[in-house]
Amino acid sequence: MSDPMSDPMSGPAADPAADPGGWPVTATRHLLSIADLGRDGINEVMRVTDSFVEVGRRAIPKVPALRGKTVVSLFCEDSTRTRLSFETAARRLSADTMNFSASSSSLSKGESLRDTVETIDAMGVHALVVRHFSAGVPWQVASWVSAAVVNAGDGWHEHPTQALLDCYTIRESIGADAGLEGLRIAIVGDVKHSRVARSNVLAFSALGAEVTIVAPPTLLPPSLAGWPVVVSNDLDGVLPKSDVVYLLRLQTERATESLLPSVREYTAGYGLTRERGALLAERALVMHPGPMNRGVEIAAELAGLPNSLVTRQVANGVAVRMAVLYLLLGSGADLGA
Amino acid sequence: MVDATGQRRADVAVADGAVVAVEPELEPSSDAVVLDAARCVVAPGLVDLHTHLREPGREEAERIESGARAAALGGYTAVLAMPNTEPAIDSVAVVRQVLDLGASAVTDVAVAGAITVGREGERLAPLAEMAALGVRLFTDDGSGVQDARLMRRALEYASVLDVVLAQHCEEARLAAGGQMHEGEWSSRLGVPGIPAEAEELMVHRDISLSRLTGARVHLLHLSTAGSVALVEAAKTEGLAVTAEAAPHHLCLTDAEVAGYDTAFKVNPPLRGTADVAAVRAGLASGAIDAIATDHAPHAQEAKEAPFDQAPPGMIGLETALAVSMTELADQLPIAAILALLSWRPAQIAGLSAEHGGPVAPGASANLCVIDPSATWVVDPARSASRSRNTPFTGRRLTGRARHTVYRGEPVVVDGEAQR
Amino acid sequence: MAERERYLTPPRRGVFVARAQVMTASDVRRALTRIAHEVIERNRGLERVALIGLQTGGAPLARRLAAILEEIDGTAVPVGSVDVAFYRDDIGLRPVLPEAVTSIDFEVSGRVVVLVDDVLFTGRTVRAALNALNDYGRAQAVQLAVMVDRGHRELPIRPDYVGKNLPTRRDELVDVSEEGVVLGDLVAR
Numbered sequence: 030m031s032d033p034m035s036d037p038m039s040g041p042a043a044d045p046a047a048d049p050g051g052w053p054v055t056a057t058r059h060l061l062s063i064a065d066l067g068r069d070g071i072n073e074v075m076r077v078t079d080s081f082v083e084v085g086r087r088a089i090p091k092v093p094a095l096r097g098k099t100v101v102s103l104f105c106e107d108s109t110r111t112r113l114s115f116e117t118a119a120r121r122l123s124a125d126t127m128n129f130s131a132s133s134s135s136l137s138k139g140e141s142l143r144d145t146v147e148t149i150d151a152m153g154v155h156a157l158v159v160r161h162f163s164a165g166v167p168w169q170v171a172s173w174v175s176a177a178v179v180n181a182g183d184g185w186h187e188h189p190t191q192a193l194l195d196c197y198t199i200r201e202s203i204g205a206d207a208g209l210e211g212l213r214i215a216i217v218g219d220v221k222h223s224r225v226a227r228s229n230v231l232a233f234s235a236l237g238a239e240v241t242i243v244a245p246p247t248l249l250p251p252s253l254a255g256w257p258v259v260v261s262n263d264l265d266g267v268l269p270k271s272d273v274v275y276l277l278r279l280q281t282e283r284a285t286e287s288l289l290p291s292v293r294e295y296t297a298g299y300g301l302t303r304e305r306g307a308l309l310a311e312r313a314l315v316m317h318p319g320p321m322n323r324g325v326e327i328a329a330e331l332a333g334l335p336n337s338l339v340t341r342q343v344a345n346g347v348a349v350r351m352a353v354l355y356l357l358l359g360s361g362a363d364l365g366a
Numbered sequence: 367m368v369d370a371t372g373q374r375r376a377d378v379a380v381a382d383g384a385v386v387a388v389e390p391e392l393e394p395s396s397d398a399v400v401l402d403a404a405r406c407v408v409a410p411g412l413v414d415l416h417t418h419l420r421e422p423g424r425e426e427a428e429r430i431e432s433g434a435r436a437a438a439l440g441g442y443t444a445v446l447a448m449p450n451t452e453p454a455i456d457s458v459a460v461v462r463q464v465l466d467l468g469a470s471a472v473t474d475v476a477v478a479g480a481i482t483v484g485r486e487g488e489r490l491a492p493l494a495e496m497a498a499l500g501v502r503l504f505t506d507d508g509s510g511v512q513d514a515r516l517m518r519r520a521l522e523y524a525s526v527l528d529v530v531l532a533q534h535c536e537e538a539r540l541a542a543g544g545q546m547h548e549g550e551w552s553s554r555l556g557v558p559g560i561p562a563e564a565e566e567l568m569v570h571r572d573i574s575l576s577r578l579t580g581a582r583v584h585l586l587h588l589s590t591a592g593s594v595a596l597v598e599a600a601k602t603e604g605l606a607v608t609a610e611a612a613p614h615h616l617c618l619t620d621a622e623v624a625g626y627d628t629a630f631k632v633n634p635p636l637r638g639t640a641d642v643a644a645v646r647a648g649l650a651s652g653a654i655d656a657i658a659t660d661h662a663p664h665a666q667e668a669k670e671a672p673f674d675q676a677p678p679g680m681i682g683l684e685t686a687l688a689v690s691m692t693e694l695a696d697q698l699p700i701a702a703i704l705a706l707l708s709w710r711p712a713q714i715a716g717l718s719a720e721h722g723g724p725v726a727p728g729a730s731a732n733l734c735v736i737d738p739s740a741t742w743v744v745d746p747a748r749s750a751s752r753s754r755n756t757p758f759t760g761r762r763l764t765g766r767a768r769h770t771v772y773r774g775e776p777v778v779v780d781g782e783a784q785r
Numbered sequence: 786m787a788e789r790e791r792y793l794t795p796p797r798r799g800v801f802v803a804r805a806q807v808m809t810a811s812d813v814r815r816a817l818t819r820i821a822h823e824v825i826e827r828n829r830g831l832e833r834v835a836l837i838g839l840q841t842g843g844a845p846l847a848r849r850l851a852a853i854l855e856e857i858d859g860t861a862v863p864v865g866s867v868d869v870a871f872y873r874d875d876i877g878l879r880p881v882l883p884e885a886v887t888s889i890d891f892e893v894s895g896r897v898v899v900l901v902d903d904v905l906f907t908g909r910t911v912r913a914a915l916n917a918l919n920d921y922g923r924a925q926a927v928q929l930a931v932m933v934d935r936g937h938r939e940l941p942i943r944p945d946y947v948g949k950n951l952p953t954r955r956d957e958l959v960d961v962s963e964e965g966v967v968l969g970d971l972v973a974r
Contacts, residue, residue: 080868080883089920092871122871143670163672164556165626184674186556227556250553251561359876 058357059171059178063189063231071196071235072208074352078197081348081355084121094359095124098155102181103146103170105131106162110319111181111191114343115158118350122359127154142166143173150174155358159183177357185222191318192228194349196236198342199273202314210237215267216258217299218277218326219248225318226277230258243267245298247288264299268308275316276301276326292325301327314338367408368701369723370709378408380731383774388725401769401776403735409704410723411443411473411732411770412687413711415532415610416507416586416658418679419445419475421467422460423452428663428752430464434471436661436683436750438777441767443732444474444712444721445661445683449485450508456480456491461499472770472777472785474732476717478503481520481531487511490520497527502716505532507586510568512538517572521581530608530714532584535568535593536560536634545674547620547635555623557673560635562590569593573600576607584714585609587660589634591644598653608714610658611645613682613689614757618642622757628669629757632662633678649706650697656711657703659686663753681751685744685758687736691765700738735769742766750783801958801969808949808966813932816948817846820930821853823946828897831860833925835896839914840868840885842903842961846932850901863896865889872913887917894922899946903961905931908942932961 059065066074084090100119102112112128119126129149149157156177159167164184171178182188199209214233220226220242233240234257241259242249253260261267268274281292289295296302301315306328309315315327316338323329367376367388377392378385394400414437420428430447437445447464449455455464461477468475479496483489485506493504504524510533511517517533524531541564546552548559569585573596576583588594588609600607614632619639622630630636648654662679669676682689690703712722720730741764746754770778777784808816828834831854838847844866851864870883900914911929918924930946935953953959953968960967 077883079886080870083886083888084871087920088922091920093916094871094876141667141670142672143667161672163674165673168626169628169670169672184556224556227554251548251559252550252553254550255554355871359871360880360882 059167059180060189060353060357061167061171061178061180062187063192063228063235066189066235068208068235071193071232074193074349074356075197075200077352077356077360078193078345078348081121081351082345084351085344085348091121091123093123094355095119095122098122098124098358099127099153100124100156100158100354100358101127101129101149101154101176102158102160103129103149104160104181105142105166106160106182108160108182111160114346115179115181115190115350115354117347118354119156121347122351122354124155124354124358142169146170146173150176156354179353179357182224184224185227186224187228188224189228189232190346190350190353191225192232193353194342194346195229195275195316195318196232197345197349198316198338199314201341201345202338203272208236209233212238212272213241213270214238214273214275215241215243215271216275216277217243217264217301219279219283220244220277221248221250222280222283223277229275230256234258241267241271243299245289245295248283264305265308268305268313269310271310271313273314273316274301274309276321278318278320279322279325281322281325296325300325303328303330316342367725368704369410369725370705371724373701376408378725378733380733380771380774383731385725385727385729385731385733387727399776401735401771401779403769405737405739406768407700407704407736407738408725409734409736410708410712410725411721411734411772412441412704412707412767413709413715413717413721414442414445414659414661414683414686415503415584415656415711415715416612416660417445417447417683418450418660418662419447419464420451420663422463426752427665427668430467430475431471432750432752433661433663433683434468434473434475435783436681438472438770438772439750439767439781439783440684441687441707441734441736441770442473442683443734443770443772444476444715444717446476446478446503446715448507449478449480449505454480454485456483456485458492458495458499461496461501465499472783473772474717474720476715477501478505478507478532480504481506481511482516485509487513487516490516490523493520493524493529494527497529501529503530503532503584503714505534505586507532507534509538510534510536514571514575518575518579521575521579521583525579525581529716530582530584532586533568533572534586535565535572535588537564537567540564540567544635545631546623547637549620549638551620551623555626557623560633562592562637562641565590565634566592566596569596573597573605573607576600576605577603580606582606582608587612587615587634587658588648588654589615589637589645590641594644594648594653598648598651601653608655609648609653610656610711610714611649611654612660613657613686613693614680616642616645616649616657617689617693618757623673626673628671628673628676629680629755629759631673631676631678632660632680632757635678646694646697649694650702655706656714657686657690657706658711659683661751662755663751664755665752666754669755679755680757681749681753681755683751684749685756685763687767688742688763688765689758691738692763695764731771731774733771734767735771736765737768738765740764740766740768800972801960802972803960803967803969805968806965807951807968808933810963810965813948813961813965816932817850818853820946820948821850821857824850824854824899824928824930825858827928827945831858831862833895833897834899835863835865835891835893836899836901837865837867837889837914837918839900839902839910840866840887843901844885846903846961847901850930863891865891867914867917869910869913869917872916874909874913889921892922893918893924895925897926897928898924899928899930901930903932904959905929905934905942905944905947906937908938908940911942912940933959933966935959
């Protein structure tokens with residue numbers, strides 16, 4: 030446990046910031062896309078998450094790792110759950126947190142996004158957790174600030190920490206340390222408008238899972254070129270062959286946009302109804318990013334989605350976000366492949 | 367010296383706004399201003415069919431004066447001011463205002479009038495009144511005229527005015543909500559797409575209406591392979607259809623959007639690789655008649671918005687010549703590139719009397735001198751435009767306007783604006 | 786030197802080259818046996834004693850010590866391990882990553898906790914471990930057992946049980962493993 034290199038005060042070369050060959054501890058790092066991580070990066074997040082899951086079980090579930098760091102959540106789209114999860118994660122790491130939501134902020138008074146973000150950055154914050162209804166905003170923010178940027182969901186594009194917590198929850202449930210190699214995962218529903226789907230397709234396939242997308246053609250992206258997935262319109266055929274069935278939330282306005290004739294037709298074709306529940310493989314996991322539309326994506330009376338798994342997803346969400354914040358702000362290591 | 371009649375080695379003498387001599391080894395008079403053109407090409411000034419000067423209404427993004435200066439630096443001696451100002455150029459009063467502001471600029475500022483009142487696509491604007499002031503091209507650019515019956519009537523009404531109607535081809539309902547080209551990249555990036563078919567449907571419709579009415583139609587900023595094929599077929603058929611393409615559509619693809627840099631947001635959007643190839647082939651084959659900048663300045667604050675909220679558009683007056691020369695040098699001789707940038711657009715815009723050559727005694731002295739081997743790197747901070755939204759930041763280009771002579775006055779000398 | 790430091794040492798820092806064997810495997814075993822007797826004597830038995838090894842070098846030593854204690858006294862003491870990464874004072878200065886999940890599945894409050902590590906050097910790791918331990922409860926007392934005390938303390942921390950006091954230079958490295966204790970140098974590549 031003790032040698033010259035583990036101790037910053039032990040010698041003339043001890044301060045790596047002053048050492049030209051030292052670690053780039055001041056380099057800005059971000060988590061914008063699952064693609065930033067790659068397989069090794071995802072596995073490293075999983076490994077560090079193990080430690081934070083243990084922290085979460087303690088009497089005092091808090092560590093001093095990010096004392097003196099400030100994490101700002103900049104949410105330009107309502108999402109109490111994700112925001113609370115990130116803020117809980119930051120506090121359990123002893124970081125200071127600030128919350129900036131669009132409705133109560135200068136953004137609603139016409140200040141430009143860049144001005145807002147640069148003002149926050151100038152306060153000396155270390156990480157910006159960004160949720161925005163427009164795809165790409167975290168990339169733009171990252172180009173404007175010196176703080177680390179974490180994408181907490183951008184438009185239809187990505188939601189990398191959701192994918193990480195889903196991967197972690199699957200891994201925890203099946204008890205496989207080797208990743209999701211060969212696991213058959215079906216992602217069912219509105220892939221076109223889903224940031225959860227985009228991040229999960231990248232994450233699941235990076236870990237070696239075989240991903241099948243099941244959706245009506247109007248809810249598929251216009252092009253799937255380059256997506257490591259198989260596409261199907263036949264949920265009945267896919268269910269028995271799936272180890273994990275990941276149901277996406279259906280926004281009911283999709284029916285008013287003529288993407289679907291009605292929510293009823295969607296449920297008939299693509300909902301996990303009581304009848305379809307019988308088609309599930311014996312140990313199949315059923316997952317959902319929440320909040321669930323019972324009676325739409327999943328039958329109200331179906332016990333196929335054990336509440337324990339939802340609870341695990343929420344608990345793991347905090348631990349995964351602790352791991353991400355710690356890796357970005359505290360570890361000094363490079364997050365990414 | 368290169369113009370529509372060919373190329374030859376010659377000096378060009380200018381006096382009182384006109385060309386007085388084009389001969390080898392002219393001796394300058396003692397009080398003459400001599401512009402060195404060694405290893406350069408002297409050509410008729412470039413003519414831009416598609417310039418958004420933003421005045422009146424959006425002076426923070428561009429003014430007629432600043433836009434014209436940017437044009438002169440790019441080798442242009444005439445630009446056609448698009449009517450999507452605030453208010454729109456849809457009446458005699460606004461036409462006069464823009465012409466007045468343009469009178470003191472360093473290029474000719476010709477005016478394009480709106481087809482419909484307020485560019486709203488509902489009622490015809492006073493086309494004949496505006497034509498009487500010299501307006502030769504009408505368009506609702508920024509959007510297309512959606513109503514086919516209204517467009518038919520506009521074509522019929524305008525067919526006796528010696529003008530051309532130009533269309534921003536975009537079927538609004540099919541394109542609704544779109545922020546970039548629909549395809550592999552939009553799907554991956556989670557950005558709503560504009561399918562190529564939204565453009566092609568209206569190209570097809572307007573070609574049909576040209577056939578129906580016999581009227582001339584000019585198709586603005588074509589960007590898809592399908593559009594190029596439709597225009598090619600219309601020309602084979604002998605219809606009075608012309609078309610232009612923008613410099614960015616002949617070299618940039620939708621992959622540029624991957625970093626969500628709003629400098630790459632434009633309408634029509636940057637398309638796929640096959641579309642870019644088709645646009646280049648269309649320029650080479652003559653299916654597309656002209657390269658037009660679609661210079662669309664936007665204030666930096668406006669562009670620093672989320673991608674789906676930022677306004678579409680790119681500046682282009684200072685880079686169009688260099689981008690065209692850099693990108694098309696392998697395919698086309700310089701005379702063909704200049705045809706696309708000068709005399710063909712001058713004909714389409716009804717500016718041939720003053721612009722686009724040929725460079726001969728008696729012609730207006732609207733000229734540019736191009737150094738075809740000059741290489742330079744695009745730096746938006748150096749732009750004369752009031753805006754900075756170029757997609758070519760940091761790009762190394764070959765070919766540059768060295769001098770520009772407008773009505774006999776050297777307005778740009780060695781790449782420096784003189785006023 | 787613990788595995789973690791080797792793992793975390795960037796290549797540019799060089800490689801560990803052994804110079805002198807300072808304890809053999811049997812020396813280490815004898816030292817552990819002596820420490821076991823001292824623990825029992827000092828605490829008048831093992832009734833409230835628990836061992837917590839510091840990840841990663843101290844964890845196997847804690848398990849071996851527990852086995853010896855059971856041999857001697859017939860009492861199985863609870864054994865845990867703690868990873869102090871999140872409590873270190875050099876976070877942000879260098880890569881600090883957890884090596885293993887902390888495992889303390891017994892009640893800490895009211896126990897006499899013996900922290901076990903391989904090498905005691907500046908004392909900063911032990912300081913971090915004391916803080917970590919605090920988050921699990923209020924131990925009645927905390928004691929410290931180390932295989933090697935190599936000096937150069939930077940905090941007021943003193944071991945209660947020592948395998949060997951080993952004078953070293955600051956730039957030397959001490960490696961404790963199954964095979965014994967080796968003193969060596971970091972040689973630039």
